[in-house]
């Protein structure tokens with residue numbers, strides 16, 4: 001399945017799950033923001049997959065609280081269950097056991113929008129149609145749709161490309177369309193799975209700065225997966241470092257930098273380097289453990305030659 005198809009599936013499934021939520025997921029009535037009220041509450045979350053008769057425990061007994069309006073980052077070795085966790089939060093998958101509560105979802109708005117690593121947009125639609133897709137599906141009045149989509153295309157520097165098709169845009173511009181669409185959609189939570197990891201360093205830095213600028217207007221609750229420790233410290237309020245095989249929370253690191261942030265200025269600060277180092281300390285053992293188990297699970301040709 002292509003990323004665009006998966007997005008289409010995501011949006012359709014999310015539409016469906018808005019009324020029919022899996023039994024483990026509870027949505028409570030909306031409450032006024034108090035600054036530290038919990039938006040996402042996870043207790044004892046375990047997810048097992050059946051992989052050709054073998055049980056793979058992707059997530060094990062995960063506990064997590066994310067306050068409303070927090071920019072929450074997840075880092076962890078490849079295969080530790082990050083995408084699985086995000087898919088469960090998006091209600092595209094159900095936990096094997098444990099609880100997930102998403103508090104205070106507003107009526108008539110989608111609970112979440114998801115942005116993936118690859119293209120999350122429809123290749124057959126223009127930039128404008130892609131960005132307005134969620135609102136059009138919800139039957140938002142034309143004038144409101146025009147204002148909202150116009151605003152986010154402006155914010156992402158895409159106004160003059162509104163009639164272009166995705167194949168006419170660079171990878172960075174296509175991710176901008178995803179960002180414009182996600183914010184225009186006005187979801188309760190924004191779920192982002194390594195959205196910038198396919199971009200070169202310069203584009204990544206530009207997009208991080210743009211994302212922070214747009215996010216500052218709304219301060220939506222964001223759950224953002226990255227494999228880049230730098231990106232986690234640059235963007236996040238709080239970072240969860242995950243263990244490898246099975247995945248669970250190993251450490252939580254708070255990022256003390258004020259908002260709004262200047263992405264480049266931040267990197268010069270001594271505290272920036274200290275936090276990056278602290279996270280690497282936590283991550284190092286997990287990365288080697290995950291590489292070791294990947295080697296053990298794969299009977300390589302090299303090993304056979306050695307005998």
Ligand SMILES: Nc1ncnc2c1ncn2[C@@H]1O[C@H](COP(=O)(O)OP(=O)(O)O)[C@@H](O)[C@H]1O
Pocket residue numbers: 049050051056057058076077078079080081082083084085
């Ligand atoms: N649909 C599935 N069926 C079987 N195993 C899966 C499935 N989805 C994920 N897994 C396994 O669960 C573990 C976590 O995967 P994933 O959440 O994609 O990790 P990450 O995003 O951290 O790289 C991996 O071992 C992966 O192979």
Ligand SMILES: [Mg+2]
Pocket residue numbers: 082083084
């Ligand atoms: Mg993943």
